[in-house]
Amino acid sequence: MSYKNEWFLLEADDNIDEIEHREPTEEFLFYRAVATGDIETVRKNCEAGRFVEGEGVGVLSRDPVVNLKYHFVITTAMITRLCRQNGMELEQAFRMSDFYIRKLDDIHTEAEVHSLHDEMVMDFTEKMRKYARNDTNSKHINACKEYIYSHIKERITIEDLADELGVSSGYLSRLFKKETGISVSAYIRSQKIDMAKNLLRFSDYSMIDIANRLSFSSQSHFIQQFREVVGMTPKKYRDEYYMVQWDIESGTPRTEGDTAGMPMPDEMSDKK
Structure with missing residues (x-):
């Protein structure tokens, strides 16, 4: 049986665990906070432990650590592209993304993934804050x-x-x-x-x-x-x-029916 057919059966199964995904509002605002260098908002989000909260987010793996790693990769990808859109140098943005994602290889607990997430988002935020306040002014x-x-x-x-x-x-x-x-x-x-x-x-x-x-x-x-x-x-x-x-890459809205580009946070059941 193909994966597509398996999904059709699963979708129609009355016994499937119903997970009502939370609205993408919070994800967008968080990503924007990182991309605009809003350290206060990002720090509060990290302190509240929003990344590890399970309510309203998709289950991408039955293994809780792997599940969290998947969400980490999605978050990093979205933040990387928004920071790039807001002026971060292309090479710097993707090198940072690659660096933090590779760090997942050496992590084996949810707590470690959570800690890496907070370090990653604060690193991006601090760099975007400095970019927004460059030294061209007095x-x-x-x-x-x-x-x-x-x-x-x-x-x-x-x-x-x-x-x-x-x-x-x-x-x-x-x-x-x-x-x-x-x-x-x-x-x-x-x-x-x-x-x-x-x-x-x-x-x-x-x-x-x-x-x-x-x-x-x-x-x-x-x-x-x-x-x-x-x-x-x-x-x-x-x-x-x-x-x-x-469209995160271009910063322009996609017309209805246009499926090009990266899926949005609600489609990916992302966390922050």
Whole structure:
């Protein structure tokens, strides 16, 4: 009997163990957190032990260690491609991927796989964080971006940044515009809108939830700011891009019926 026929019989078996796979929202947000260098989010995920939780994920092997290794490989592949898409050098991304996957050969317990997973995702995240804050800017501007990134969910003012850096707000404002080409407020807004786009695509948060989460003064203010930056309302953006199947390599959505490219996390029953 072919494997395909075996699957057809298994699929129709009323006694098959029913596993309701969790929504891919969490996987996407986690992968994005790694690819954008969001160390705080990634660290919290690791500390919560989300990678080894069994509820809502597929069983890829009856051997628990092998099962975890399979999920590790899937996670590494997805993170590698997203980091590459976000600017990591091709050779570096795939060499890191190969290095960590090869390390599985010497691992024989679930705890060891879990530990390797956490080390791998933190390594990728830290490198992406450094990439996003390269040394082309002065020390003050890099520190400014670092503060904004770490406090993106809060209301941030130029005065907050100036106090944090120990300089005057006028000096920081002029320096930031000179080195980045945009104002501090424009940069903060762009970072908040980028996070909002991910929440609209990969979560079920309402507009008011997203507005509050990112400390916009009101839902209407969030909608106005989003439309100015993106060119459409948050609702239209969600309607067009919510859970769309993305081609990880190119960063573009795949049209219906297009099966080219790597399968998405819900198709692979991935863990984080």
